[in-house]
Amino acid sequence: MTDNEQHLSSERKYPALYEKLVTIALGVILVAIVVLLIAAATVALGLFSGK
Amino acid sequence: MNIFSTLLPFASCVVSFVFAFLVFKRYLARRGPHLLLWGIGMTMYGIGGFCEAYYGMFGWNPLVFRLWYLFGALLVAAWLGQGTVYLLAKRRWADILMIVLGLASIYGAIRIFGAQLNPTQMGANELSHKAIVSGGVPWLTACLNIYGTLALVGGAAYSIYIFWRKRILLNRVIGNIFIAVGALSPAIGGTLSRLGIGGVLYISELLGAILLFIGFIRATTPMASAPTATASVATPPVEGPEK
Numbered sequence: 001m002t003d004n005e006q007h008l009s010s011e012r013k014y015p016a017l018y019e020k021l022v023t024i025a026l027g028v029i030l031v032a033i034v035v036l037l038i039a040a041a042t043v044a045l046g047l048f049s050g051k
Numbered sequence: 052m053n054i055f056s057t058l059l060p061f062a063s064c065v066v067s068f069v070f071a072f073l074v075f076k077r078y079l080a081r082r083g084p085h086l087l088l089w090g091i092g093m094t095m096y097g098i099g100g101f102c103e104a105y106y107g108m109f110g111w112n113p114l115v116f117r118l119w120y121l122f123g124a125l126l127v128a129a130w131l132g133q134g135t136v137y138l139l140a141k142r143r144w145a146d147i148l149m150i151v152l153g154l155a156s157i158y159g160a161i162r163i164f165g166a167q168l169n170p171t172q173m174g175a176n177e178l179s180h181k182a183i184v185s186g187g188v189p190w191l192t193a194c195l196n197i198y199g200t201l202a203l204v205g206g207a208a209y210s211i212y213i214f215w216r217k218r219i220l221l222n223r224v225i226g227n228i229f230i231a232v233g234a235l236s237p238a239i240g241g242t243l244s245r246l247g248i249g250g251v252l253y254i255s256e257l258l259g260a261i262l263l264f265i266g267f268i269r270a271t272t273p274m275a276s277a278p279t280a281t282a283s284v285a286t287p288p289v290e291g292p293e294k
Contacts, residue, residue, distance in 0.1 A: 018225075029208050030208060032204075036242065040193060040197050
């Protein structure tokens, strides 16, 4: 992040509720991507063949 | 008629076609390959839902199954994800990936329409990849779905991060959250279905279509009240962050 961007982001704020929600959502989405990739890999490798 | 296996996919079909119509309308007004690909992707989503509803209402039909597998299981995620690739990646890379996707789509169509089918391998209520007896197709499906989901969800997450870091365009941040969760929903449902857990695929698809629709509307509609700002910042001209 450049100095200019740091300066801007320190001045600009979303409403308080969104500040928290967006952070949580980003975290959940990233975790979901990792979990999904692991699940897809295990299915593709045949570790879980299903019934 | 099983309400669960007919009305849920039919609702997905209607939502997807309405969504596709709006995306095509936006494409005609603003152009951009990402809008064209998203429109095509949502049309595929709708075809998949229609085929599932057909199976729930009338039962097995080989042509309907092949259409479902081609559009609803093999191509939809990859074509939607390719739209996001055009939005975020350099045009040269997006074009190369588009050629690969086009060839994979043609190869997949040939394999699916030439595959041996055995409907007794499926459950009674849901269409399933298990009806395809021939080898090779499930691998292609896994590769295209991983590519599409990573591109669509990863692209949305990247857009969220870029806008959030600059604290601009809250509508696109919220819209992309819906798009990411909407794309994850059928991916999770499809993975659970492959793990042998039935009954969640159609719900996850309907949820996905609705969330993607809400996300698109939210991302393309400015918020009623802008976030608190003390500095003016130039806003990117498209739904995603600048390349």
